[in-house]
Amino acid sequence: MLVEYRITGRGAADIAASVEAGVASGALPPGSLLPPMRELAGELGVNPNTVAAAYRTLRERGVIETDGRRGSRVRPRPSTTPRDALRMVVPPGVRDIAQGNPDVALLPALDGALAAAARRYAQTPSLYGADPVAPDLARLARADLDADAVPPGPVAVTSGALDAMERVLVAHLRPGDAVAVEDPGWGGSLDLVPALGLRVLPVAVDDDGPRAEAVARALAAGARALVVTSRAQNPTGAAISAERAGELRALLARHPGVLLIEDDHGHGIVDLPLHPLSGVTGHWALIRSTAKAYGPDLRLAVLTGDAVTLDRVRGRQRLGPGWVSRLLQHAVVELWTSDAVDRAAVARAYGERRDALVEALRERGVRAHGRSGLNVWVPVAAETVAVTRLLAAGWAVAPGAIFRVEAGPGVRLTVSQLALSEVPGLADAVAAAVRTGVAGGRND
Numbered sequence: 001m002l003v004e005y006r007i008t009g010r011g012a013a014d015i016a017a018s019v020e021a022g023v024a025s026g027a028l029p030p031g032s033l034l035p036p037m038r039e040l041a042g043e044l045g046v047n048p049n050t051v052a053a054a055y056r057t058l059r060e061r062g063v064i065e066t067d068g069r070r071g072s073r074v075r076p077r078p079s080t081t082p083r084d085a086l087r088m089v090v091p092p093g094v095r096d097i098a099q100g101n102p103d104v105a106l107l108p109a110l111d112g113a114l115a116a117a118a119r120r121y122a123q124t125p126s127l128y129g130a131d132p133v134a135p136d137l138a139r140l141a142r143a144d145l146d147a148d149a150v151p152p153g154p155v156a157v158t159s160g161a162l163d164a165m166e167r168v169l170v171a172h173l174r175p176g177d178a179v180a181v182e183d184p185g186w187g188g189s190l191d192l193v194p195a196l197g198l199r200v201l202p203v204a205v206d207d208d209g210p211r212a213e214a215v216a217r218a219l220a221a222g223a224r225a226l227v228v229t230s231r232a233q234n235p236t237g238a239a240i241s242a243e244r245a246g247e248l249r250a251l252l253a254r255h256p257g258v259l260l261i262e263d264d265h266g267h268g269i270v271d272l273p274l275h276p277l278s279g280v281t282g283h284w285a286l287i288r289s290t291a292k293a294y295g296p297d298l299r300l301a302v303l304t305g306d307a308v309t310l311d312r313v314r315g316r317q318r319l320g321p322g323w324v325s326r327l328l329q330h331a332v333v334e335l336w337t338s339d340a341v342d343r344a345a346v347a348r349a350y351g352e353r354r355d356a357l358v359e360a361l362r363e364r365g366v367r368a369h370g371r372s373g374l375n376v377w378v379p380v381a382a383e384t385v386a387v388t389r390l391l392a393a394g395w396a397v398a399p400g401a402i403f404r405v406e407a408g409p410g411v412r413l414t415v416s417q418l419a420l421s422e423v424p425g426l427a428d429a430v431a432a433a434v435r436t437g438v439a440g441g442r443n444d
Contacts, residue, residue: 007035010046012053019058023074032074034064059175062194075194090396095422098398100234100374102269103416106349107295108340110331117330132314132323133157136333141288141302144267150286151279153304156314157324161265161289162188164303164313165227166196168285171312172259173198173224180218180226182210184377184403184410186234186263189227202405205233207371209240212247219251225259226252230274232266232292232373235403235412237354239266239372245275252280259309260284268293270372271347283309290332292374293341300328350374353415353423360427366434376413380434383409389433395426 005027009015022028034040037055041048055072058064066072090096138155146152158164165188169179175197181189183202193200201223204214210228218226228248231239240248252258260281264274267288278284285305290298304310317323335341354370361368361378370376380386380400387399390411400410411430418426 005032007040007044009044009054010050012050012057015040015044015046015051015054016057019054020063023063028074030074030076034072034074036071059197062197091391094391094394094396095426096396097414097418097426098396098412100398100412100414101296101416102292102374103349106341106346106416107293108335110295110298110335113331113334113338113340114327116334117327120330121327126326128322130326132317134326134329134333137302137329140333140336142304144288145286145304148274148276150274150276150304151284153306154310155302155304156310156317157329158287158301158303158313158317159299159321159324160291161263161287161301162192164285164287164301165189165261165263166192167313167316168259168261168287168303168305168309169193169196169198169225171309171316172283177224178218178222180215180223181405182227182229182233183405184235184400184407185227186229187402189263190403190405193227200405202407204407205236205238207236207238207369208244209233209238210244210248212244212251215248216251219255219258223258225261227261227263228277230262230264230266230276230286231270231272232375234265234373235375235398235400235410236377237370237373237375239270239272240275240277242273242275245277248277249280252277256280256282262286265289265292266373268341268343269346269350269374271344271351272372278305282306285309285313290335293343293346294332294335298328298332300324300332350416353418353420356420356423357413357415357418357427360423361430364427364431366427366431370415374414374416376415377410378413378430378434379408379410381409383411386411386430386433390429393429393433395429 005022007015008018037051038048041051059066063075064072065075133155141155158167178199178201179193180201180203181193182205201218201221203218204211258281260277262278264286269292278286283306285303287301287303289301354376357376358368358370366378368376368378383400387397390397398412
């Protein structure tokens with residue numbers, strides 16, 4: 001699609017900024033074909049190398065993609081358009097099960113933990129030069145990791161799982177490198193990879209996690225990194241089984257140069273065991289966020305990994321934010337040591353709602369997936385139709401477009417705010433919304 005938009009600028013930075021302005025304004029919509037480099041250089045009266053540098057910058061920022069002789073195009077959904085922008089406005093009176101948030105009633109109160117952290121600070125203020133990771137937090141986190149057979153490694157603290165993921169990717173990869181990512185998968189990681197100038201290689205998922213043959217194809221296609229979700233996969237609820245873990249570990253052992261990132265954000269809300277893949281490749285990291293079990297606003301995740309990866313992450317962190325607030329770290333220590341969250345009870349509460357919905361949908365002839373975590377994924381034949389019909393029936397669900405690259409259409413239903421008494425009515429509405437036919441979605 002060739003669009004009439006006048007790109008301006010004399011330097012590479014100005015030319016790149018002109019293209020980004022066109023993308024942001026909508027004058028260069030997704031799929032727009034940019035002029036060949038020599039042609040644009042002639043129009044602007046600059047050296048072709050200047051245009052080449054501008055296009056390279058745009059590729060690294062995830063704004064455009066280049067496909068050989070087919071030229072350069074605005075990405076189908078550039079990094080300046082996050083997937084969250086696809087979320088709908090929920091009208092008054094409509095039940096919102098689209099957001100993916102935990103049940104507030106299952107989150108612990110933070111006042112006591114924050115007060116304890118403040119008292120600790122009053123006795124021993126945290127100043128420059130202190131260890132960026134509170135020793136108590138590192139000890140408790142490492143003990144939890146050891147209990148789940150995660151290989152030994154140092155511990156770092158970041159401002160959430162996505163922050164950790166970004167730091168690990170940047171520590172090893174360069175713009176243009178390919179990253180294998182679950183499809184459907186977390187919109188955050190699907191946004192982050194192209195925003196770093198990296199290429200997404202989608203990997204199909206079933207209830208037991210990433211499919212081994214799909215991972216093998218991605219690795220054969222040149223993936224330099226693999227990002228997987230251990231449990232409570234968003235949006236499908238997949239959890240890596242022991243058998244699947246064995247298959248993936250054997251596969252990764254043949255690719256020791258691949259960077260492995262495991263996101264175990266379900267830790268604390270899932271009763272299924274962890275089957276880690278870490279330690280098979282030379283460089284790896286496993287991330288655990290406190291968001292789902294203790295509250296998203298804590299903005300704290302712990303990660304471990306091989307010594308080189310963690311050294312690079314912590315070194316670069318020192319040149320930016322320096323550290324995650326030790327007040328928050330001490331508050332998390334207080335939450336952990338006071339057993340503020342009954343992990344088994346939380347996992348049971350989410351499991352009852354999720355299982356009830358999946359079973360109710362099955363009884364109505366609707367295939368759904370939700371092995372663990374907060375969400376149920378329903379493959380549909382026509383995503384827009386299903387979302388619109390459910391909205392008319394009083395239910396706001398998340399459109400599958402937020403979570404997929406090549407996977408078939410679907411909708412995500414978050415069960416965290418759902419009462420068991422609401423399940424039959426929701427199941428009836430979903431069945432009516434998808435009765436035109438169910439697509440293969442995740443290809444069981």
